[in-house]
Amino acid sequence: xxxxxxxxxxxxxxxxxxxxxxxxxxxxxxxxxxxxxxxxxxxxxxxxxxxxxxxxxxxxxxxxxxxxxxxxxxxxxxxxxxxxxxxxxxxxxxxxxxxxxxxxxxxxxxxxxxxx
Amino acid sequence: xxxxxxxxxxxxxxxxxxxxxxxxxxxxxxxxxxxxxxxxxxxxxxxxxxxxxxxxxxxxxxxxxxxxxxxxxxxxxxxxxxxxxxxxxxxxxxxxxxxxxxxxxxxxxxxx
Numbered sequence: 001x002x003x004x005x006x007x008x009x010x011x012x013x014x015x016x017x018x019x020x021x022x023x024x025x026x027x028x029x030x031x032x033x034x035x036x037x038x039x040x041x042x043x044x045x046x047x048x049x050x051x052x053x054x055x056x057x058x059x060x061x062x063x064x065x066x067x068x069x070x071x072x073x074x075x076x077x078x079x080x081x082x083x084x085x086x087x088x089x090x091x092x093x094x095x096x097x098x099x100x101x102x103x104x105x106x107x108x109x110x111x112x113x114x115x116x
Numbered sequence: 117x118x119x120x121x122x123x124x125x126x127x128x129x130x131x132x133x134x135x136x137x138x139x140x141x142x143x144x145x146x147x148x149x150x151x152x153x154x155x156x157x158x159x160x161x162x163x164x165x166x167x168x169x170x171x172x173x174x175x176x177x178x179x180x181x182x183x184x185x186x187x188x189x190x191x192x193x194x195x196x197x198x199x200x201x202x203x204x205x206x207x208x209x210x211x212x213x214x215x216x217x218x219x220x221x222x223x224x225x226x227x228x
Contacts, residue, residue: 002159035218042220043160043204090159103148103208103216107159 003027006091006108014116018079021111023091025072031055031094032074033105034066038087049074078113086115119143122205122219131228135192139205139219142186146207146217149181151190154202154221163203164190195226 003026013019025032034046036059045058049068060066063081068074078085089112092105122139129135137151148167152160164179166172166188172179178191188207192199202223208216 002161004159043218045216045218092159104150104162104165105160105216107152107161109157109159
């Protein structure tokens with residue numbers, strides 16, 4: 001167990017629907033990252049939050065949004081789902097004052113989304 | 117051209133072989149280099165962490181960074197079937213990790 005908890009583990013839904021993925025970071029970590037992993041694109045950075053505030057955006061579609069709550073858990077909202085959104089979605093957290101602490105990511109087990 | 121290039125494999129070796137995994141990159145600002153291991157249906161887990169150029173050894177694993185060539189390597193000695201996984205290189209330039217980039221991952225199978 002990495003300490004990063006993601007729910008749900010698996011999700012099957014239809015095109016046009018909306019889903020919410022949830023992540024609880026490792027205890028003490030202030031940063032949360034969301035990544036999308038698909039077979040042909042590898043691990044793609046979507047968005048980062050630090051202590052409740054958006055810190056950086058990657059290749060995140062406008063149909064996707066995220067937030068980090070005061071208790072530091074985060075949610076990734078995916079709307080108007082398309083077939084191509086089927087992928088593994090990983091949450092990762094990092095923390096600590098050292099450079100290594102900030103750079104090393106601890107990943108959750110992922111949420112597998114299937115859009116039919 | 118992708119910022120980080122990594123041969124996806126698959127790579128299959130016999131048990132006990134020395135494995136060499138590599139990544140090239142284009143952003144000369146990258147200073148922090150990581151290797152993550154991802155088992156099937158699991159999240160990536162950190163294997164090695166290095167800063168700037170040089171070598172770092174941890175048990176059967178050695179990470180090498182050649183910044184002049186923009187080339188990093190991971191060597192696995194005496195490979196074991198339990199090493200069968202996908203290996204992802206990752207790199208970033210800043211303290212706050214905003215720009216971390218991952219390679220596509222190389223799938224490795226070690227056959228008994």
